[in-house]
Amino acid sequence: MFEAHSINTEHKDLIHDVAYDFYGLRMATCSSDQFVKVWDQDEHENWNLTATWKAHSGSVWKVTWAHPEFGQVLATCSFDRTAAVWEEIVGESPVPGERGMKHWVRRTNLVDSRTSVTDVKFAPKSLGLLLATCSADGVMRIYEAPDVMNLCQWTLQHEVSCKLPCSCLSWNHSFSRLHHPTLAVGSDDSNTGNGGKVFIYEYSENSRRWSKTETLASVTEAVHDIAFAPNLGRSFHLLAIATNNLRIASLKPLVDSTVQSGHTRFDINMVAQFEDHTSTVWRVCWNITGTILASSGDDGFVRLWKSNYLNNWKSVAVLKGDGTQAQTDSSTPAVPGPSGGVATTSQSSTTRTSEETSSKWQAPVIKGRFQKMTWLGSDPPPPPIEKNKPFKK
Template sequence: MADHKVAQLGPGAACCGWNHCGRRLAAGAVDGSVSVYDSQPSPSSKWQAHEHAIAAVVWLPPDYGDAIACVCADGTLSLWEEIAEDDQLPIWRKCKVFEGGSSHILNVQFGVLLSSLKMVIAYSDGQVKVYELLDSLELDKWQLQAELQNITDPVSRIGKPACISASIAWSPRRGEGQQASFAIGFNSDSPNFNSCKIWEFEEAHQRWLPLIELGSPEDKGERVHALAWAPNIGRPYEMIAVATCKGIAVWHVGFNPESDGRLSTENVAVLPSHNGEVWQLEWDMGGMTLASTGVDGMVRLWQANLNGVWHEQAVLDCNGSHQ
């Protein structure tokens, strides 16, 4: 994980997010304002992004400049980019606003495949929309690529779910021949929508297809609170962490389909949670250490030993002391 500097965010901060190099922090506040911190304890920029509280801030990939997405408590999503003109101080300009309509936008994440930027938006009615940026220099030009529901069998759907939150993680793998893929899970009142599923873009037919569902038969349908896709440096499988009320499950997903056409999946560990709901999961840059936060106010670091057995490496409390 990046060597993050501590910023004094103040009592009004509701959420925050580091950029990809870990040197800039964007913080959303309950009054709808957004502040960006560099190396100083005071913000380098602050502006009013929404009228209501900011629920989440997400940085766009660095290839597309300094830009962030803000999810607002009123269910809308706005995109902002930093603009520097002549010798004036940089300002943040609103590029695009996405309305939730009859439902609320819960989460957004960005993925890059070769030269294409894609955006996944999850909604409170269980809908998932995938957008593609048409012009890398114009962050207001997005095209709807697909609308889908996080279910493997459309016949099984009964009514619309009520979703509290959604967790999204793009595959970190890039390169020629790699298909775009992301994992998504919901925290809803409908088990069919909840379980973490991996979606992959089928180039031949230009469509998104559910690739695999992560979960043992007895656990499928558990509400997903957080998930994270580990960077892959030389492993012959992908590694994804999924947090539910039963703990944090670490999954191995194989690259090559088996005889039945499905990818192999193996639940290699179930880590104890934080005496309640897990709020966030994050892998380090090498995909070796998993960090988790939750309602107990702790940050827990997890690692596997040489035998593949996962254990708690360290516990950090809110004051930064070790246990």
């Protein structure tokens, strides 16, 4: 069973990106209305808007949080060809016990790109305070704040040209001392003749630069989103690719001591390819343990994918956006449990009760701008039939 909690963000247009801080207690949303909004969850699990400001002079594409070790820091990127880093300042509490006003100040504006900046991501904290951006002109830039306490000073450390317009990038957060820092960049160039659209870059300590180590040649369609899965004990990395369909690639580092260049070569396999969305897949996102993947497609569905312990992937749930208010369903009522004392016969099965109970829709309870709804989802109901009698043994 799912439980849902809806928040009206009051953005004037569709939301482009939602990002959560490390703990899941703060949320940042950005939209085509050029605003960024920050929400905080309080002790009673209500979300309150604590800041809203016009961040850019164009649509804000992506927003991302830095690791809390660096403080309360956000980065945004926008159509207006800039990326910005923001830090939160808390004002004095007017009344003891209440939090003071929070506002966000722009610490730096990264204006090196000549085209729209399509993605911005912070690097794993072990690399320091590093930020990677990629833009539509195919350039991936990595900035660093040498003094992590001074967010006003950022230097452009590396500028890498990917030759094809870039749409997304993803850091590999799970790397050990044995492997170099890795970054994947995807291109949304629609010309399949231009080769593979996913590039893996690696940083070499010796040469102190980022260089392309692999290109996924099998992915030739436009790539809209990529995401490395958090690696908790696997010997290989998983990369989810949102392209004309959903693909999951496994990258197994080859331990080859004869490789002089210092690069890691990967053994790349497509472990899964799903056409379920039957259309372009736009976004992919892994959960924190890297076990469930959420993919969003043009068919308007969000699908959740999980692999079992034999590494077979399959869809475990589907989310659908629907505007209609569902009417109560006249299917079988819940299987009656034992009344009073302990059941003399084990009547109901031990499956999830939502399988056998009807899909109940409850009217949303509106509390101010928050709506809390509970529903028991089910498949589209079977063709209407006469009322079923309760299951009796």
